Amino acid sequence: MSDPTTRSDPTTFRIDTGTTSVTCGSGQRVLDALLRQGVWIPNSCNQGTCGTCKVRVTGGMVDAPPAPDTVLSDSERDQGYVLSCQSTPTTDIVVEPPADESGAHHHALRDLAGTVSSLTTVADDTVSVTVSLDDPFEFTAGQYVELSIPGTDQTRPYSMANPPSESGTLEFHIRRQPDGLATDGWIFDSLTVGSSVSMTGPWGDFCHREDEPGVGLILLAGGTGLAPLKSIARAALEADPEREIHVYHGVRTETELYDVDFWRALATEHPNVRYTPCLSRQQWCGRAGYVGDAMMADFGSCRNHAAYLCGPPAMVEAGVRALKRRRMPPRRIRREKYTPATSLLTL
Ligand SMILES: Cc1cc2nc3c(=O)[nH]c(=O)nc-3n(C[C@H](O)[C@H](O)[C@H](O)COP(=O)(O)OP(=O)(O)OC[C@H]3O[C@@H](n4cnc5c(N)ncnc54)[C@H](O)[C@@H]3O)c2cc1C
Ligand code: FES
Known part of the structure; x- marks a missing residue:
C-alpha cells in the first residue's frame, strides 16, 4: 500500500461535497483529504473492511481497488458509491457524504509524533505502551491512531486507552500477532523506551457519546x-x-x-x-x-x-x-x- 500523503506528482484535485470544497493531492485518499481539512465523514477501519466510509461520487472519476461484496454491493457500485478510505481522485470530483449519526466531535485528522515513555508487559503477549506527544492532541474517547511501521509504507490502527483530558500522552494496549508486521516485527521486537513514533489521527467514529447523561x-x-x-x-x-x-x-x-x-x-x-x-x-x-x-x-x-x-x-x-x-x-x-x-x- 502506498503512502497516500506522499505526493511525488504536484497535481491536486478538488473534492466538492455540495457544501464545501477541499483539495486532494495526487495519490491521497478521499477520506484522508476530507478529514484533514475538517470535513467529517463517518469512518471506522480505514482499511476497506467495514464499509462505514462509503460516499456517492456524482461527478468525476476515482481509482479504487476492488472491494468485497459484503462491504460494497453491486447495487451500491452501480449507484456510484465508493469506499472513501480506499479511493483516490483522478479528476476533480463531486461527492455526497452520508448522514452522520455518531454524535462524535469532529477533530481534524493530523500527523503526530512522540516518544515512547513506558513499555510494560502486562499479560501474555500483551504490552501497555505510553507515548509522550510532541504536541497536545484532541480526540474523543474511543478513537484510534494509525502507527507508522518504521522502514515500511504500512500503518496499523491502535486505540487510545487514556481519556482525552490527558492530551500530552497516549496509552496503548497491544497484543502480539504471530508473524505480524507491526507487532512481532516491530513493537515486540525493537520498540523500546525512547523510540520515536509517527502516527496519524484521530480516526474512527467509535466515540463516547456525551449527549446521553445518566444512561x-x-x-x-x-x-x-x-x-x-x-x-x-x-x-x-x-x-x-x-x-x-x-x-x-x-x-x-x-x-x-x-x-x-x-x-x-x-x-x-x-x-x-x-x-x-x-x-x-x-x-x-x-x-x-x-x-x-x-x-x-x-x-x-x-x-x-x-x-x-x-x-x-x-x-x-x-x-x-x-x-x-x-x-x-x-x-x-x-x-x-x-x-x-x-x-x-x-x-
Ligand atoms: C480500528 C482498529 C483498532 C485497533 N486497535 C487495536 C488495539 O488497540 N490493540 C491491538 O492489540 N490491536 C488493535 N487492532 C488490531 C491491529 O491494528 C493489528 O491488526 C494487529 O496488531 C496485527 O497487526 P500486525 O501488523 O502485527 O499483523 P499483520 O501483519 O497485519 O497480520 C499477520 C497475520 O496475522 C493475521 N492476523 C492479524 N491480526 C489478527 C487477529 N486479530 N486475529 C487473527 N488473525 C490475525 C493476518 O491476517 C495475517 O495473516 C485494531 C484494529 C482496528 C481495525
Ligand atoms: S471501509 Fe472501513 S472506513 Fe473505509
Whole structure:
C-alpha cells in the first residue's frame, strides 16, 4: 500500500461535497483529504473492511481497488458509491457524504509524533505502551491512531486507552500477532523506551457519546479491545463520577487478563462501577464463559442502557446479539471490530 500523503506528482484535485470544497493531492485518499481539512465523514477501519466510509461520487472519476461484496454491493457500485478510505481522485470530483449519526466531535485528522515513555508487559503477549506527544492532541474517547511501521509504507490502527483530558500522552494496549508486521516485527521486537513514533489521527467514529447523561453504560471487551473502553469509562466518570458503568472483559485464560488492579480500584472508588473479568477457556474463582453470556445472566433487560463493544469481530457480533436479546435499542449499540489489516487478501 502506498503512502497516500506522499505526493511525488504536484497535481491536486478538488473534492466538492455540495457544501464545501477541499483539495486532494495526487495519490491521497478521499477520506484522508476530507478529514484533514475538517470535513467529517463517518469512518471506522480505514482499511476497506467495514464499509462505514462509503460516499456517492456524482461527478468525476476515482481509482479504487476492488472491494468485497459484503462491504460494497453491486447495487451500491452501480449507484456510484465508493469506499472513501480506499479511493483516490483522478479528476476533480463531486461527492455526497452520508448522514452522520455518531454524535462524535469532529477533530481534524493530523500527523503526530512522540516518544515512547513506558513499555510494560502486562499479560501474555500483551504490552501497555505510553507515548509522550510532541504536541497536545484532541480526540474523543474511543478513537484510534494509525502507527507508522518504521522502514515500511504500512500503518496499523491502535486505540487510545487514556481519556482525552490527558492530551500530552497516549496509552496503548497491544497484543502480539504471530508473524505480524507491526507487532512481532516491530513493537515486540525493537520498540523500546525512547523510540520515536509517527502516527496519524484521530480516526474512527467509535466515540463516547456525551449527549446521553445518566444512561447506564455496558462495556463489552475482548482482549485488547479493553483499550478504548478504558478511555470511554474514564471520560464518562470525569463527566459524572456517579455514572453507572458495567465493564465485562473477556480473555481465554487468567494469564491474558490485564489492568485488573486498575479496574478493581476504580470499582472501589466508584460503587457505581462494576468490573467483571470472564475467562472462556479456564475454570477459576471468577466468571467463566463469554462476555455476552455473562452480561445476559446479569441483566433481564438492557432497554435503558447504552453499550460499547470492542475486540475481535466474532466477539463483537456475539455481544451485539446478546444485547439485542436483552432488548437494547440498536441505535444505542456502538461497536469497533479489530479486523486484521490483511483480511482483504483472503477475499
Ligand atoms: C480500528 C482498529 C483498532 C485497533 N486497535 C487495536 C488495539 O488497540 N490493540 C491491538 O492489540 N490491536 C488493535 N487492532 C488490531 C491491529 O491494528 C493489528 O491488526 C494487529 O496488531 C496485527 O497487526 P500486525 O501488523 O502485527 O499483523 P499483520 O501483519 O497485519 O497480520 C499477520 C497475520 O496475522 C493475521 N492476523 C492479524 N491480526 C489478527 C487477529 N486479530 N486475529 C487473527 N488473525 C490475525 C493476518 O491476517 C495475517 O495473516 C485494531 C484494529 C482496528 C481495525
Ligand atoms: S471501509 Fe473505509 S472506513 Fe472501513
